Amino acid sequence: MERLVFLLSTGLARGAVLALFALSLVIVYRAARVVNFAQAALAIVPVYVAVAVTSATGSYWLGLACALITGALLGAVVERGLMRRVPQDNPLAGIIVAIGLVMVLQAGLAIAFGPDHRPVHAPFSQRPLGVGGVPLMSPYDLFVLLVAAVVMGALAWLFGRTSLGLRMRAAAFAPETSRLLGVRVPRMVTLGWTLSIATAALAALLLVPTGLGLDPHAADVLFVNAFAAAVIGGLDSPAGALAAGLLVGVLASLVTGYASAAAAPPAVLGLLTVVLLVRPHGLFAAREARTA
Amino acid sequence: MSTLTIERLTVGYGDGAPVLDGLDLTVPDGDVVALLGANGAGKTTLLRALLGLTSARGGRVLLDGADLTGLPTEDRVRRGLALVPEGRGVVAELTVAENLRLGALWRYAGRKHARAERDAAVGQMYELFEPLARRRDAPGHTLSGGERQMLALARALVTRPRVLLLDEPSLGLAPLVVAQLLGVLRDQARSTGLTVLLAEQNVTGALSVADRGVVLSLGEVVADRPAADLAADPALRHAYLGF
Numbered sequence: 011m012e013r014l015v016f017l018l019s020t021g022l023a024r025g026a027v028l029a030l031f032a033l034s035l036v037i038v039y040r041a042a043r044v045v046n047f048a049q050a051a052l053a054i055v056p057v058y059v060a061v062a063v064t065s066a067t068g069s070y071w072l073g074l075a076c077a078l079i080t081g082a083l084l085g086a087v088v089e090r091g092l093m094r095r096v097p098q099d100n101p102l103a104g105i106i107v108a109i110g111l112v113m114v115l116q117a118g119l120a121i122a123f124g125p126d127h128r129p130v131h132a133p134f135s136q137r138p139l140g141v142g143g144v145p146l147m148s149p150y151d152l153f154v155l156l157v158a159a160v161v162m163g164a165l166a167w168l169f170g171r172t173s174l175g176l177r178m179r180a181a182a183f184a185p186e187t188s189r190l191l192g193v194r195v196p197r198m199v200t201l202g203w204t205l206s207i208a209t210a211a212l213a214a215l216l217l218v219p220t221g222l223g224l225d226p227h228a229a230d231v232l233f234v235n236a237f238a239a240a241v242i243g244g245l246d247s248p249a250g251a252l253a254a255g256l257l258v259g260v261l262a263s264l265v266t267g268y269a270s271a272a273a274a275p276p277a278v279l280g281l282l283t284v285v286l287l288v289r290p291h292g293l294f295a296a297r298e299a300r301t302a
Numbered sequence: 303m304s305t306l307t308i309e310r311l312t313v314g315y316g317d318g319a320p321v322l323d324g325l326d327l328t329v330p331d332g333d334v335v336a337l338l339g340a341n342g343a344g345k346t347t348l349l350r351a352l353l354g355l356t357s358a359r360g361g362r363v364l365l366d367g368a369d370l371t372g373l374p375t376e377d378r379v380r381r382g383l384a385l386v387p388e389g390r391g392v393v394a395e396l397t398v399a400e401n402l403r404l405g406a407l408w409r410y411a412g413r414k415h416a417r418a419e420r421d422a423a424v425g426q427m428y429e430l431f432e433p434l435a436r437r438r439d440a441p442g443h444t445l446s447g448g449e450r451q452m453l454a455l456a457r458a459l460v461t462r463p464r465v466l467l468l469d470e471p472s473l474g475l476a477p478l479v480v481a482q483l484l485g486v487l488r489d490q491a492r493s494t495g496l497t498v499l500l501a502e503q504n505v506t507g508a509l510s511v512a513d514r515g516v517v518l519s520l521g522e523v524v525a526d527r528p529a530a531d532l533a534a535d536p537a538l539r540h541a542y543l544g545f
């Protein structure tokens with residue numbers, strides 16, 4: 011029982027990070043209709059910046075802010091400088107460019123900083139707190155949950171309540187009609203990339219202290235699991251990314267705790283397969299639009 | 303309010319022969335011009351090229367003398383061109399209210415009472431199109447064809463355009479709805495001096511609200527007459543419109 015509660019609560023914290031990263035994939039998918047295979051590499055660059063800033067200044071918060079800013083800039087630069095120039099008529103071209111970008115970024119990081127793990131310290135203790143003698147979650151896990159909740163709330167507010175969000179949604183659904191409505195669609199696409207990579211960078215930054223440390227591939231597994239979560243949720247649905255991210259996080263935590271860590275990836279894959287068999291468009295896919 | 307001038311406009315797809323070849327046409331201030339012609343004559347191509355959705359190979363498009371050539375679609379919209387495209391141009395995933403708000407956003411942005419002006423403009427559209435007011439929170443994809451066309455027209459009018467372009471608004475609609483839509487169009491043109499270019503297969507309906515009828519054939523203007531003449535003269539009608 012104690013074990014179950016502990017695994018559930020840590021699973022929730024891991025799931026929050028997954029959900030955040032899955033959300034970043036959904037944002038860029040909705041904005042540009044691409045599955046960004048370079049998301050992990052793009053997310054880890056800002057983490058290097060954050061770690062450098064934190065070790066130079068001693069301030070975790072300054073590092074976090076720099077990670078967000080770097081992620082946002084990186085998203086804008088990659089969209090304006092690279093993705094926009096890729097032919098849009100075939101999704102393969104974008105995927106190949108993204109994979110090329112992964113190679114360049116990860117090799118570049120390894121050349122600049124070395125391929126080894128660098129330990130990264132969490133800003134709060136990672137020792138689980140007990141409630142009535144039952145270990146629950148660590149202060150850092152609580153911090154992760156809180157940050158994820160705040161960011162998701164802010165994104166939900168942006169997309170659902172503001173006119174900028176309205177323009178971004180419209181541009182994602184119907185680019186041509188949106189242009190006829192006066193929406194500057196290319197700018198909305200850039201903004202989508204900006205938000206997406208900043209969110210992904212935040213997720214990677216939250217993840218790194220809980221793993222082996224920082225190396226150029228530190229977000230790769232996160233990407234794989236988050237991609238699975240995004241697809242389970244419907245790829246197009248922020249709520250789906252959130253729910254599926256938490257689900258995958260809890261599942262992986264339970265399987266790791268009761269079986270072994272090696273069994274977690276097949277379990278996630280199994281969940282993905284079952285969901286896609288039952289609901290090919292994911293759990294939260296939008297209902298088919300009326301076409302006539 | 304405004305004059306739309308098309309000078310030697312040439313438009314084609316791929317490397318095929320041009321669909322429009324050196325087309326000249328002026329839609330004068332406050333006029334309602336019906337753009338007629340057989341299927342494939344190039345009406346849709348012309349309207350899309352005017353908005354920059356299809357790129358022109360040559361020629362110019364002028365709005366009150368200002369050259370629009372090379373401007374992206376959204377800037378042409380912001381200069382005062384509005385298009386109601388073929389097949390009901392609304393964002394199906396957004397609600398009626400969101401579609402209207404989106405259309406009005408840029409128009410009233412940066413004004414002192416932006417939100418109030420926007421809400422007032424949207425409110426006027428609900429008065430004009432009563433079915434939309436009843437369904438304001440319904441997503442676009444749940445609307446009937448007629449309601450969608452009303453929404454497409456309303457989101458164009460809400461920006462108070464200088465020149466309104468419409469591509470077959472009556473397609474697939476019941477006669478009563480067509481009459482209602484064309485009626486709104488004529489009233490708007492009269493009361494606000496809106497300039498209108500209306501592409502239609504529904505010749506009778508279009509000519510009944512138009513001042514002039516322009517017949518397009520193989521990418522050229524083959525007739526440009528007062529609407530009443532085209533409608534009344536069987537010989538003319540037969541020669542240019544085939545009935």
Ligand SMILES: Nc1ncnc2c1ncn2[C@@H]1O[C@H](COP(=O)(O)OP(=O)(O)OP(=O)(O)O)[C@@H](O)[C@H]1O
Nearest residue numbers: 315316321339340341342343344345346347348503
């Ligand atoms: N995307 C496209 N690619 C290639 N050719 C096209 C394309 N769109 C239109 N055409 C061609 O351009 C010509 C004019 O088409 P357009 O759609 O402008 O005609 P239209 O007058 O609007 O006809 P309708 O009354 O049937 O709507 C046609 O011969 C058509 O085949």
Ligand SMILES: [Mg+2]
Nearest residue numbers: 345346347388
């Ligand atoms: Mg047409």
